[in-house]
Amino acid sequence: MSRTVFYSTDYSLDTDYASLLIAPCSKSEVRSFTKVFLPVAYSLICIVGLVGNIFVVMTFALYERTKSMTDVYLLNMAIADILFVLTLPLWAVNYAADKWIFGSFVCKMARGIYAINFSCGMLLLAFISVDRYIAIVQATKSFKLRARTLAYSKLICLAVWASAILISSSSFLYSESYSFASNETKMICDHKFDRASDSIVLKSVLLCLQVGFGFFVPFVFMIFCYAFIVKSLQQAQNSKRNKAINVIVLIVAVFLVCQVPYNTVLLVAVANMGKTEKSCDSDNVMAYAKYTTETIAFLHCCLNPVLYAFIGVKFRSYFVKTMKNLWCRRYKKYNKRGSRTNSDTYSSRLTSEILTDNASSFTI
Structure with a gap:
């Protein structure tokens, strides 16, 4: 008994479109665009995102002070972003070569790791918003609440990672490296289904899950928490109030x-799934829109270290202290006494600055 396998005629890093299973339009112009644009964009995002997030992980790992809940979330978000950007070189090569050359196992891992860490990063943004809400709006209760929840921080992060793995499990199950029916020499890495009905239903569910957990959940938490934070800051008599509001x-x-642009495109893709009457021009426009907005969405992992870590006074102090200690350690054998004296002096000054900090993540 023969088995009919349904293939896509175009492929992408995140998800494909069911319409491409039905209407095999020419994608030569789209591929010419992606062959140049995506390898360059992914390479730059990988370099910038890797450097920024490694600095965040290194600072939290080397600094021995007890971490707050936000610090724990930031550390996990930086790890998620690092794992995410490490998959981008594979896709840069994929688009530059216009074919997948790494095999099915690497295909499953690349798509799975990408999906897990993208979802994990978005969910952690929601928890960061909640922790900042507790620290600022519920200031009178925040000490006890945050001390209590800090003990469960690892469990919370473990639950986030488990949820992200569950949401992304389909990427491990259905991703494969396979060839086009019309071109047996060209391999792609994409979802592969045995029946067209499964393709449409499963892809719709996957896109809805991605939009839900990758956009709406963190967005709702951010809007709710930050709205109350801004209201609370407006009532406070603090010289740094306006700067804090600007950061929010x-x-x-x-x-x-x-x-928003990327998830709007995904929602349009869900709405168009299963439609048989679509022009090649509309398919090409959707492909251009998806690749462009997807790249913009990926920029968020480069901006996270700046928005959530380096913009804060405490983190900058930790980072400078870590860099200085590493520098002094490097030259310790040449000038032990001078290094120790300078380090002690700096540490004393830093401790004074940290103790006077109001522990707000929005301090500029």
Whole structure:
């Protein structure tokens, strides 16, 4: 008994379109665009995102002070972003070569790791919003609440990672490296289904899950928490109030600019699934829109270290202290006494600055 396998005539890093299973339009122009644009964009995002997030992980790992809940979330988000950007070189090669050359196992791992860490990063943004809400709006209760929840921080992060793995499990199950029916020499890495009905239903569910957990959940948490935070800050008599509000506005604005276009395209893709009457021009427009907005969404992993870590006074102090200690350690054998004296002096000054900090993540 023969088995009919349904293939896509175009492929992408995140998801394919069911319409491409029905209407085999020419994608030569789209592929010419992706062959140049995506390898360059992914390479730059990988380099910038890797450097910024490695600095975040290194600072939290080397600094021995007890971490707050936000610190724990930031550390996990940086790890998720690092794992995410490490998959981008594979896709850069994929688009540059216009075919998948790494085999089915690497295909499953690349798509699975990408999906897990993208979802994990978005969910952690929601928890960061909640922790900041507790720290600022519920200031009178925040000490006890955050001390209590800090003990469960690892369990919370473990639950986030488990949820992301569950949401992304289909990428491990259905991703394969296979060849086009019309071109047996060209391999692609994509979802592969045995029946057209399964293809449409499963892809619709996967896209809905991605939009739900990758956009709407963190967006709702951010809007709710940051709205109350801004209201609370407006009532506070603090010289740094306006700067803190500006930071919140910037965080929300960057999230919307990076995520709204991409998730809008995904929702349109869900609405168009199963439709048989579609022109090749509309398919090409959707392909251009998806690749462009997807790249913009990926920029968020480069901006996270700046928006959530380096913009804070405490983290900058930790980072400078870590860099200085590493530098002094490097030259310790040449000038032990001078290094120790300078380090002690700096540490004393830093401790004074940290103790006077109001522990707000929005301190500029």
